[in-house]
Amino acid sequence: MANAERVTARQRAILTAIIENYIDTGEPVGSGTVAETMARLQKGESSGVSTATIRNEMAALAETGLLEQPHTSAGRVPTARAFRMYVEDLSGGAHPRIDAARLSAQSRMQIDSSFAGLAGTQALLQRTSHVLATLSSGVGVAIAAATEGDMLEHVHFSRLAPRRVLAVVVTRSGLVRDRVLALDQDLTLRELETAANFLNENFRGWSVERVRAEIARMVERERSEYQMLLNSVQQLWVKTVPESEIDGQTVYVEGVANLVGSQSVGSQEDRERLREVLVALETKQRLVELLNAYIDARQESVRVVFDLAEQAPEMAGLVLIAAPARMAGESRGTVGVIGPKRMHYENTMNAVSYIANVFDRMMHPTE
Numbered sequence: 001m002a003n004a005e006r007v008t009a010r011q012r013a014i015l016t017a018i019i020e021n022y023i024d025t026g027e028p029v030g031s032g033t034v035a036e037t038m039a040r041l042q043k044g045e046s047s048g049v050s051t052a053t054i055r056n057e058m059a060a061l062a063e064t065g066l067l068e069q070p071h072t073s074a075g076r077v078p079t080a081r082a083f084r085m086y087v088e089d090l091s092g093g094a095h096p097r098i099d100a101a102r103l104s105a106q107s108r109m110q111i112d113s114s115f116a117g118l119a120g121t122q123a124l125l126q127r128t129s130h131v132l133a134t135l136s137s138g139v140g141v142a143i144a145a146a147t148e149g150d151m152l153e154h155v156h157f158s159r160l161a162p163r164r165v166l167a168v169v170v171t172r173s174g175l176v177r178d179r180v181l182a183l184d185q186d187l188t189l190r191e192l193e194t195a196a197n198f199l200n201e202n203f204r205g206w207s208v209e210r211v212r213a214e215i216a217r218m219v220e221r222e223r224s225e226y227q228m229l230l231n232s233v234q235q236l237w238v239k240t241v242p243e244s245e246i247d248g249q250t251v252y253v254e255g256v257a258n259l260v261g262s263q264s265v266g267s268q269e270d271r272e273r274l275r276e277v278l279v280a281l282e283t284k285q286r287l288v289e290l291l292n293a294y295i296d297a298r299q300e301s302v303r304v305v306f307d308l309a310e311q312a313p314e315m316a317g318l319v320l321i322a323a324p325a326r327m328a329g330e331s332r333g334t335v336g337v338i339g340p341k342r343m344h345y346e347n348t349m350n351a352v353s354y355i356a357n358v359f360d361r362m363m364h365p366t367e
Contacts, residue, residue, distance in 0.1 A: 138339020
């Protein structure tokens with residue numbers, strides 16, 4: 001980072017104290033607060049730095065573009081560049097603090113209990129967005145890896161109640177897609193079993209996106225009792241693999257209320273910008289493009305992205321913390337948090353890293 005080499009160790013310590021106080025309070029931080037924080041970090045001992053010295057160092061940090069003074073208050077707030085430096089220090093340096101193993105025992109227990117009993121990538125990703133929203137001050141996002149070209153291995157239907165069916169689809173890559181279907185027409189256990197057998201016998205080894213088109217052609221072509229079976233098969237398959245998922249990627253988003261609560265909406269301009277952010281979050285394809293632009297399925301660690309505005313101008317001022325989720329070495333999607341610059345980076349980064357490894361842990365629970 002430009003000018004980073006000119007920041008001394010003492011200035012970095014002061015900057016860290018300012019950022020962590022600002023994250024906690026949202027208020028400009030003064031020299032007295034910094035002195036108290038540094039003394040606390042020294043476990044009650046004096047840090048050896050006077051408030052006058054801290055004020056001078058804060059002025060120097062402001063000159064380098066790492067701090068700014070929002071109004072006539074004596075306090076300062078960190079800039080975007082300061083947050084970048086802070087995250088770099090968390091991830092590297094002499095004492096890196098970003099490691100899934102450093103996540104608090106309470107958070108690990110909360111995550112593990114949230115995923116207990118779940119099976120299949122879809123269920124895991126759906127729960128992931130909820131868990132990350134709960135643990136962070138931002139929006140939890142989970143995106144399944146693109147399934148284009150994935151081959152059907154097996155399908156099974158279970159009757160839960162009148163017109164309610166549990167569908168489970170397993171693909172050759174190991175992806176398990178499970179969904180509760182609300183049917184327009186009730187089907188008996190016998191009809192469900194016959195439909196599953198038909199799909200397994202006729203379409204095993206087919207790409208999932210081809211199955212819908214072929215069933216539609218068969219329905220159009222047949223005019224017999226065979227038609228009744230095809231109608232049942234078509235109703236089940238269309239709801240099991242919706243058309244919206246064939247060419248795209250399944251997206252789960254939760255915690256938008258967190259983001260609304262974190263944003264200042266005092267002016268008309270603020271309200272308009274917040275509206276644009278919410279629209280972008282609701283446009284699932286926009287989120288797919290955003291995460292695919294910044295998160296590489298081959299990366300080994302969690303990534304923090306501050307320059308979202310380059311890809312999505314409406315996301316200016318927000319930060320993405322994300323990582324690829326893998327199972328048996330293959331990408332199953334991307335998990336992450338979109339939130340304000342003022343978020344608890346260490347906790348959120350470690351939570352994202354921990355959850356990204358949930359898939360492999362559930363496949364190999366004894367490891």
